[in-house]
Amino acid sequence: MAESATATALAHQFDDLEQQREAGYLGMWTFLVTEILFFGGIFTGYTAYRALYPEAFAIGSHHLDYWLGTINTAVLILSSLTMALAVHASQLGRRRSLIGFLAATMTLGTAFLVVKWFEYAHKFEIGWIPGPDFAYRGPHAPQVELFVSFYFALTGMHALHMVVGLGILAVLLVQARRGRFSSEYHSPVVVSGLYWHFVDIVWIFLYPLLYLIGAHH
Amino acid sequence: MAAPGPSQEPEPREHYLNASYGIRSWLLTKDHKRIALLFLASITFFFFIGGLFALMIRLELMTPPGDLFTSATYNRLFTMHGVIMVFFFLIPSIPAVLGNFLVPMMIGARDLAFPRLNLLSWYIYSIGGLFTMAVVLTGGVDTGWTFYTPYSSTYSNSQVALTVVGVFITGFSSILTGLNFIITIHKMRAPGLTWFRLPLFIWAHYSTSIIMVLGTPVVAIALLLVGLERLLHIGIFDPRLGGDPILFQHLFWFYSHPAVYIMILPAMGVISEVITCFAHKRLFGYNFVAAAAVAIAVLGFLVWGHHMFVSGQSMYAGMIFSFLSFLVAVPSAIKVFNWTATLYKGQIVYSTPMLYAFGFIGLFTMGGLTGLFLATLGVNIHVHDTYFIIAHFHYIMVGGAVMAYLGGIHFWWPKISGKLYPEGWGRLAALIVFIGFNLTFFPQFILGYLGMPRRYHAYPDEFVVLNVMSTAGATILGVGYLLPLVYLIWSMRYGKSAGSNPWNAKGLEWQTTSPPSTENFPITPVVTEEAYNYVPEPIGHG
Numbered sequence: 001m002a003e004s005a006t007a008t009a010l011a012h013q014f015d016d017l018e019q020q021r022e023a024g025y026l027g028m029w030t031f032l033v034t035e036i037l038f039f040g041g042i043f044t045g046y047t048a049y050r051a052l053y054p055e056a057f058a059i060g061s062h063h064l065d066y067w068l069g070t071i072n073t074a075v076l077i078l079s080s081l082t083m084a085l086a087v088h089a090s091q092l093g094r095r096r097s098l099i100g101f102l103a104a105t106m107t108l109g110t111a112f113l114v115v116k117w118f119e120y121a122h123k124f125e126i127g128w129i130p131g132p133d134f135a136y137r138g139p140h141a142p143q144v145e146l147f148v149s150f151y152f153a154l155t156g157m158h159a160l161h162m163v164v165g166l167g168i169l170a171v172l173l174v175q176a177r178r179g180r181f182s183s184e185y186h187s188p189v190v191v192s193g194l195y196w197h198f199v200d201i202v203w204i205f206l207y208p209l210l211y212l213i214g215a216h217h
Numbered sequence: 218m219a220a221p222g223p224s225q226e227p228e229p230r231e232h233y234l235n236a237s238y239g240i241r242s243w244l245l246t247k248d249h250k251r252i253a254l255l256f257l258a259s260i261t262f263f264f265f266i267g268g269l270f271a272l273m274i275r276l277e278l279m280t281p282p283g284d285l286f287t288s289a290t291y292n293r294l295f296t297m298h299g300v301i302m303v304f305f306f307l308i309p310s311i312p313a314v315l316g317n318f319l320v321p322m323m324i325g326a327r328d329l330a331f332p333r334l335n336l337l338s339w340y341i342y343s344i345g346g347l348f349t350m351a352v353v354l355t356g357g358v359d360t361g362w363t364f365y366t367p368y369s370s371t372y373s374n375s376q377v378a379l380t381v382v383g384v385f386i387t388g389f390s391s392i393l394t395g396l397n398f399i400i401t402i403h404k405m406r407a408p409g410l411t412w413f414r415l416p417l418f419i420w421a422h423y424s425t426s427i428i429m430v431l432g433t434p435v436v437a438i439a440l441l442l443v444g445l446e447r448l449l450h451i452g453i454f455d456p457r458l459g460g461d462p463i464l465f466q467h468l469f470w471f472y473s474h475p476a477v478y479i480m481i482l483p484a485m486g487v488i489s490e491v492i493t494c495f496a497h498k499r500l501f502g503y504n505f506v507a508a509a510a511v512a513i514a515v516l517g518f519l520v521w522g523h524h525m526f527v528s529g530q531s532m533y534a535g536m537i538f539s540f541l542s543f544l545v546a547v548p549s550a551i552k553v554f555n556w557t558a559t560l561y562k563g564q565i566v567y568s569t570p571m572l573y574a575f576g577f578i579g580l581f582t583m584g585g586l587t588g589l590f591l592a593t594l595g596v597n598i599h600v601h602d603t604y605f606i607i608a609h610f611h612y613i614m615v616g617g618a619v620m621a622y623l624g625g626i627h628f629w630w631p632k633i634s635g636k637l638y639p640e641g642w643g644r645l646a647a648l649i650v651f652i653g654f655n656l657t658f659f660p661q662f663i664l665g666y667l668g669m670p671r672r673y674h675a676y677p678d679e680f681v682v683l684n685v686m687s688t689a690g691a692t693i694l695g696v697g698y699l700l701p702l703v704y705l706i707w708s709m710r711y712g713k714s715a716g717s718n719p720w721n722a723k724g725l726e727w728q729t730t731s732p733p734s735t736e737n738f739p740i741t742p743v744v745t746e747e748a749y750n751y752v753p754e755p756i757g758h759g
Contacts, residue, residue: 013321013328013405015741023330023404030396030430038434041468042442045453053459131450142458149451149458153442 009185021187028191032198039157039202046150046209049143056140060147061213063128063136065119069211072115073203079108080200087193093183095176102173105196109166116159123148154206161199168192228635228714232732247332248735253318254633255339256309259346261702263305266353270298272695275657275688281681283674291674292359293375297352299362304384305346307618308476311483312394312429313342315625316422318633320398322726322733323416325407325742330400334393342390348383352376361672363469366454366462370446381444388433388440391479395429398422407725409744413504416724416748420507421486424514428475428482431518436472439465463528470521478517480614481581482510484621485552488574491628492556493749494722495571496563500749502555509548516545526597535594542592549585553578564754568720569643573624576651580616584609587662602672605665608658616654623650623701630705631719635732636712642704650697656690723749 014020050057086101122128127135130149138144172192175181181189233250236242243251273294277285286294317335321328329335352358358380360369369377402423406415443465445451452458454465493500500506522530522538556578565571587609590596600606624647630638660683665671669680676684718727729738 011332012736013326013330013332019404023400026403027331027396027400030399034392034396034430034434037431038438041435041438041471042453044468045442045464048461048464049459056459130452146452146455146458146460149453149460152449153445153451153453 017184024187024191025194028194032194035161035198039154042150042153042157043205043209046154049146049150050209050213053140053143053146056143057147058214059138059140060144060151061211064151064211065122066211068115068119069207072112073207075108075112075115076200076203079105079112080197082108083193083196087186087190090176090181090186090189091183093181093186095179095181098176098181098189099173102169102176106166106169106173109162109169113159113162113166116155151210154210158199158202158206161202165192165196165199168195229730229732229734231734232635232730233735234635234732236735245336247328247336249317249321249329249332249335250633250733250735250737252332252335252339253314253316256313256317256342259339259343260306260309260314263301263346263349264698266350267298267301267306268695268698270294270301271691274298275691277674278676278684279688281676281678281684286674288674289359292361292672293357295672296359296361297357300358300380300384301349302614303362303476304387305342305349307480307614308391309342309394310480310618310622311487311625312398312422312425312479313338313390315487315622315629316398316425316483317394319418319629319726320401320422321405322632322729322737323419323724324402324405324410325725325738325744326401326405327736327738327741329397330405331397335397338390338393338397341393342387345383345385345387345390348379348386352380352383355379363473364440364443364465365469366443366446366465367456370443370454370465378444378447381440381447385437385440385444388437391429392433395426395433398426399430402426407742407744413507414744414747415507416486417489417500417503417506417510418483418486420510421482421489424510425479425482427511427514428479428517432472432475432479435468436476439468439472463525463530466525466528467521470524471518474521474524475514475517477610477613478513480618482513484577484581484618485510487621487625487628488556488577490722490724491570491574491624492559493751494628494720495566495568495574496560497566497721497751497753498559498563498749499747499751500555501558501561502551503748505551506555509551512548513545516541516548520545520592523592523597526594527601539592539594543589546585546589549581553582553585567644569638569640569647570624570628572644572647572651573620573627576647576654577617577620577624580612580620580654584612584616587612600665602670603665604661604669604671607671608661608665611658611661616658620650620654623647626701626705628720629726630708631715632726632731632733634705634709634712635715636708637715637719638701638708638712639704642700646697646700646704649693649700653690653692653694653697657687657694658690660684660686660690723751 010017010020014023082101082104086098086105089098089101127133128148130145130152134141134145134148136144169192172189175188233248243255246252246255273286274291277283277291277294283291317329355376357375358373358377359375360373360377364377364381369381402415402419442451442453446454452460454460454462456462489500489506520538520542522534523542526535526538587605591600591606591609627638627643630636664680664683664687667680669676715731717730720727725738725742725744728742
């Protein structure tokens with residue numbers, strides 16, 4: 001049985017599963033490097049402007065909901081744990097716990113997006129969105145608008161990556177239910193795990209950079 | 218050695234071209250060779266669209282007054298020419314066509330590591346291309362191919378958003394191709410094929426892939442932010458909010474300077490293959506040429522500021538960028554000297570690919586040396602935004618990259634199609650391209666030095682002679698480009714069978730049949746020798 005599963009899992013261009021697995025891992029790591037550069041471009045912009053306009057960025061940060069950001073950070077860290085457990089389960093070939101941990105990771109990811117949705121909705125309600133109708137009229141108003149631009153660009157891009165991640169997890173879940181993975185063949189789970197952890201790490205940077213500037217009272 | 222004659226071997230009965238039939242078998246193929254041909258068709262299409270815009274530019278510039286197009290239309294013409302040629306022809310040209318076809322074959326693999334991703338790469342390219350064609354049909358874009366803010370983000374009244382989306386999407390095609398090459402070269406080499414036995418075409422594509430993977434995401438985010446600024450008022454580059462338009466230039470050139478090396482490095486890889494084959498000699502200084510490719514890729518990331526000497530960046534930054542730009546000339550010169558040294562006492566065959574290679578070496582050297590003029594701060598200010606710049610980068614991109622691309626297409630045509638192209642026509646076209654190119658672009662060096670600025674549709678009367686020469690040259694160049702299109706298609710049906718190795722070339726791709734089977738090799742080859750292990754033949758001609 002193991003042999004036939006191996007035969008179906010091995011793509012024709014590879015000599016053996018070992019080579020295929022290594023190619024997959026290296027491929028995902030390389031892709032994550034491109035992602036670092038992608039986010040790196042906008043982090044560079046953030047760094048430049050924060051150095052230029054520290055007061056405005058602090059004002060902007062104080063207007064974000066510190067608690068929602070903290071809760072979401074906790075949710076994502078927990079989802080990284082369940083993802084790691086899912087990878088572990090797949091390596092041991094434990095199908096039921098793999099399915100359970102994938103579902104848990106998806107639930108936590110969805111919870112993150114729901115919280116984010118309420119945060120965004122609130123920003124729209126109070127007119128805290130960049131553009132001609134930007135509601136804030138206090139000191140450093142233009143630069144605060146710049147901060148808000150970064151807030152939406154960064155969290156929006158991160159949320160988009162979360163949505164893609166949830167899609168990938170959904171595919172894995174379906175495949176896991178069909179018994180596609182075994183202790184011999186589980187690299188899609190491992191590789192998707194790498195992606196999920198990367199998206200979490202991006203948030204680990206976004207959280208302090210956006211929510212924790214200056215002292216909160 | 219005589220020019221190749223018709224081969225005695227019969228053509229293989231079954232190969233990748235006739236393994237399956239029908240439009241579906243092409244649109245859903247995972248065979249890297251078929252995907253290469255899909256790219257060949259698409260980029261040829263865009264090459265001629267971009268060429269059409271070039272033709273209109275040259276027609277306008279035939280006479281001093283702006284009489285054929287308004288200045289607004291002219292802005293759109295040169296922008297569309299730049300966008301299409303850079304993002305839809307030059308960047309994918311050699312990697313996506315020749316690289317796709319040859320990287321697995323040269324390392325003795327059955328396919329790239331991720332064939333589905335490879336097909337996806339073509340679809341992504343095509344979707345980006347559809348956006349760009351939509352831009353062409355709805356009036357074009359007028360920002361220049363560089364999309365400088367705040368003109369692109371705020372003031373331009375053309376199709377900026379649509380263009381930016383198209384270029385953004387196409388970028389992912391390039392990222393996926395680069396990623397696929399890196400993994401394939403790392404993990405799928407045939408037994409015995411160590412890193413320093415790899416053909417330099419592979420080293421070149423490895424270096425190119427590194428740039429694609431590291432650079433493209435940065436331009437992607439920069440263009441995305443411009444799009445968001447235009448559509449959703451996300452104001453990252455907006456000076457009214459304290460945003461800095463120069464930041465956009467930094468992010469843009471961080472990719473778009475290395476992008477020049479995406480165009481030229483694969484071209485250098487082609488030249489190394491062609492020169493060794495038709496000089497019938499080992500490459501002089503293999504290790505240095507290989508290391509130079511990587512050095513160019515690395516140094517290329519450190520010189521972007523030389524596009525911004527007059528943008529208001531710090532003078533000290535300008536000095537450092539100037540110095541670093543000079544450094545890139547070192548590995549480039551190493552390559553040129555080593556190719557030349559390879560020719561020394563070689564048994565040279567003046568075949569079509571070799572003529573293109575000779576053209577490449579000369580034109581690339583001129584483009585490179587004028588690049589040093591431009592890297593010099595003082596001279597740069599004198600010739601900034603003049604036709605000197607236009608001439609310089611066309612010597613690199615057209616004289617360099619396109620010459621090598623055409624040389625490569627001819628060199629591997631027997632492998633790709635299984636047929637020989639007509640050698641006489643090939644040499645004639647190479648000659649026409651060389652003459653047409655120099656007549657088009659050499660006068661532009663002089664025009665720029667005399668002060669004719671780029672991006673204007675009118676110019677003073679005193680520049681008319683040189684501009685007429687340039688337009689005449691462009692016409693000749695156009696003929697030179699159309700000829701191969703005709704005789705290569707002709708040869709697919711009427712050409713003589715090539716046999717597996719018409720050039721007596723080394724390299725794994727020549728060991729299998731022409732055209733190769735879907736699996737490339739009947740059994741995985743084992744490599745026991747260095748690349749370019751050519752043995753000189755005794756003097757005396759057969």
